[in-house]
Amino acid sequence: MPVPDPGEAANQGNARKEPLAMTAPSEDRNLIDEYRNITAIVAALTLLQAATGAISVVGPLTLLAQGAPTWIIGAIASSYALGFVVGARIAPAEIRQIGHIRAFAAFAAGGSLAAAALYISAHPAWWMLMQALIGLCAAGLLASGESWIAGAAPAARRGAVLGFYLVTSKLGFMAGPFLAALATPGSAAAFLIVSALFTASLIPVSATRRAEPPAPSAEPFGPMRLWDTAPSAVIAGFIAGIVNGAVLQLYAVFVTDLSPGSAAGMAAMFNAAMIGGAVLSQWPAGIVSDHMDRRIVIAVLAAVSGLAAVLLALFGLQLPLPAVFALAAVWGAGSLSFYGVAVAHAADRAEPGQSANMMSGILMLWATGSMLGPTLAGGVMSLTGVSGLFTFAAVGLFILAAAMLYRRAGMRQVPDVDKGDFAPSNATSMAAADLNPMSDQDSDPDIERDT
Secondary structure: OOOOOHHHHHHHOHHHHHHHHHHHHHHHHHHHHHHHHHHHHHHHHHHHHHHHHHHHHHHHHHHHHOOOOHHHHHHHHHHHHHHHHHHHHHHHHHHHHHOHHHHHHHHHHHHHHHHHHOOOOOOHHHHHHHHHHHHHHHHHHHHHHHHHHHHHOOHHHHHHHHHHHHHHHHHHHHHHHHHHOOOOOOOHHHHHHHHHHHHHOHHHHHOOOOOOOOOOOOOOOOHHHHHHHOHHHHHHHHHHHHHHHHHHHHHHHHHHHOOHHHHHHHHHHHHHHHHHHHHHHHHHHHHHHOOOOHHHHHHHHHHHHHHHHHHHHHHOOOOOHHHHHHHHHHHHHHHOOHHHHHHHHHHHHOOOOOHHHHHHHHHHHHHHHHHHHHHHHHHHHHHHOOOHHHHHHHHHHHHHHHHHHHHHOOOOOOOHHHOOOOOOOOOOOOOHHHHOHHHHOOOOOOOOOOO
16 A cells, blocks of 8 residues: 655645545454454364264264274274375365365265264274264365465464464364263264264355355475474374374273263263363463473473373272363373474474475374374273273373483574464364464574484
């Protein structure tokens, strides 16, 4: 916008004020429209997270009621992650071909049908197929919605938008299991709740009036390039997938021994404790990591959550419920927070303009780990009992803490002045890389790499 001549402005006085008075309301309306559009998409993705939270309770508890062994439950949970990986790969191409709204509608319809179809048969192969389809559709919905938010969010407010989105979506994931607890596991109503949540996500998207943004274009790094640039982030992202994927998919099995008569309600409260701990810790952990080596922060978070996992594995079935929920919150505060710090660590070391691609590559490593985690944890649980879930988690977390300390020893950290400011980051979709403010920051190419 051209700057007016000072003399002309002085001579015209009142004439200058009139355009400002007329344009300010228009600018305010545009800003309100922008946020209304973003809020609609955030609401849709929050309903999606509620659906995935609900299926994390409905699925395992239904399989337990049908007499399925824990290793089968773990394998079925891993099929969800397999579908998620496939969905993350194909979603950008689908969005480019048919647009955000049609892609969102197609993936929401697919997820709704797959959730309802779980009621048709109890055969493990059928459940693996449907869970894979749910995972594929969840990844497609996240890619469609997050890239939409990235395109609609004002550049100067991306950090605030990202924080709002992540907190709101976490609340959706917390609410889903409580909704699932309204129905008996294995009943038609339980599956209809999940199906209805997928369908409901279409309502806010259909209410948007803004034009669709360009399709996401981020491509992941190859594993070797990731390792050469930021091996610590590779380790942390992969272990986050293995450990968190296992616990978030199988915690409903663990809580059945806490309160067999109300397993669904207990699972909802246990999940709320884990996610609540993560919500409270993510920003403080990130702020601390801005002022010290992020690998140390990851190590501390992993060690604290590993200790909580040990206590849950050894005493979780004997402790009073408030103590169990407190330990679940501590576990979530550590284990569900270090992924964002790992992404920030990688962004510090990314070449100029490559942060988004780096984040996408780490996401694929996380997704690969989340395919392995539930199957491995399910095998451990079949040998040791349900407490084996947190034994498995503790081993993975202590390995991560040790690896971070080893990587830190004798290796210079990135100077504080060269670090980008922390922004919260969850393992969601590749499109989230376009929304994260860290992806817009250029790193100093002369910074010593984490090798």
